[in-house]
Amino acid sequence: MLATISRTARALAHDVAGVHDDWREFILGIGVEALFAGALALMALATVQLVLWVAA
């Protein structure tokens, strides 16, 4: 079992280390995910403004 854990941990470490090969795409991916959060925040802010304007 320890051999299995060791082999998988090495494979996972290799996967993580291999990230630098595709780092531009990964950073772009994380950036787009942050952009998605920003878009949601803007939609929410517009909604709050609209509701307050109507309620007033």
Place this chain on the structure above:
Amino acid sequence: MIVRPSATDQKLVAYFTAKVVTGVGMMMLAPLATSLLFAEWDTALDFGIGLLLALMLGLAGQTAFYTTAALRKRHGFVVVSTSWIAATIFAAVPFALSGYLGSFLDCCFDVMSGLTTTGLYLLQDLDHVPYGLNMWRFILTFAGGQGIVVLALTFLFRGVPGTFGLYAGEGKEERLVPHVVGTARIIWLISIVWLVVGSIAMSAALLFLGEGPVRSVLHGVWIFMGAFSTGGFAPQSYNTFWFHSLGFEAITLVIMLAGSLNFAVHWAAWTGKPRELFKNIETRTFAVTLTALIGVGAYGLARAGVYPQTLVMFRKLFYMMVSGHTTTGFGTIYNRTLVVQWGPVAMLAIIGAMALGASSCSTAGGIKAFRVGIITKSFVRSIREMVAPDAAVVTARYHHIKNEFMSDALARGAMTITVAFVTTYAAITLLGVMSGYPLLDAAFDGVSATSNTGLSCGVVAPGMPWALKSAFIVGMWLGRMEFLSVFALVGWIWATARGR
């Protein structure tokens, strides 16, 4: 006729459950090392005892029930259920030895809350808990978010045939690559990359806010784990309200939302298809329901007149609604503020957000945006069928990684799980009311537990009745397993008792 599971079937279930128990023991190495590093000798001893107990019984179980029989899908679902029960009991041992909780039931409550990424807790004096014990809380929530069986699939079950039942039993049916173990590895890869990026961002923010270097790193990693696993545990009793920082809130918001995304959507965005984020049925449904519920919440807060400034209201409301909708459970207001100041309309909006939840195949809980999207499309298709000519064939399509036609079976499946969720929300609310809590308070905390969110308006406390604590434990478990594995276990027990 009900077929009784054979002795080999029982051995298979016991063998794989014992493997997961061994894995839980190995997970205790991290808090043990933390305790030793910070010279917390009593805590180190607690973890030493817990680790030895889990390893001894886990390895003894693997030896006693060793079998080479093939694992089938029906075994997988039962193994997942028994593994979660066993993991909860063994992971609770260090909590029980620590003396920070009132009873073993409270310990099981906190462990189940951590593993299911709920975030409710009964632990007392949280602000003075040793580093080792806090590390254990966050390891539980991070491992539970990815799935303890996914963890075992990655590290312990390599080369075992029939592992799809194990994977699907934990509420993740999506395959990112054809091979299940490969999928589990990608899930861990995404989580580890986010762990590195998110922890650096959080630690830097905390350092900037004036925390010491050690606390910045530890709290940075822990809060990342709490946010990305949509768990909601925090190292302070005031949760994220403790920091009073806009920058901190912005970073946690991004991490909460990232944690609530489907791992398949992450993988698409990271492998050259970033537009998937804006086309996917889940992200679109989530955006629509979040915006609508924020509108309702804003109306409630405006009526209550709590926040005279729009931006202050937006900051509080957006954070709480995202926290509720992603089923994270971080909060930037006091628990009782919900009841005393926010009022019923805003509370109902948050209950709605928690009940719906976020993406499937993510760390989030609740009904899930995919099912909400499919049910909505099913309604629209039914209306179109009513107005279309008799001979017309009305179809519905949706986009999830690729364009797909919606089948009746898919809509039926989504409806079945949704009905199961709504029934459980209602039952647990009823139990709360029967225990003497006001309806809205009981509904808020009941839905929060079952949807694995973790926001509380004050019902969850060490003094709550034991029957309600037990119901919340079952609710958290049912919600995380999405019912199927638990039903499989009930069926298995029934077949063992009454089958032939």
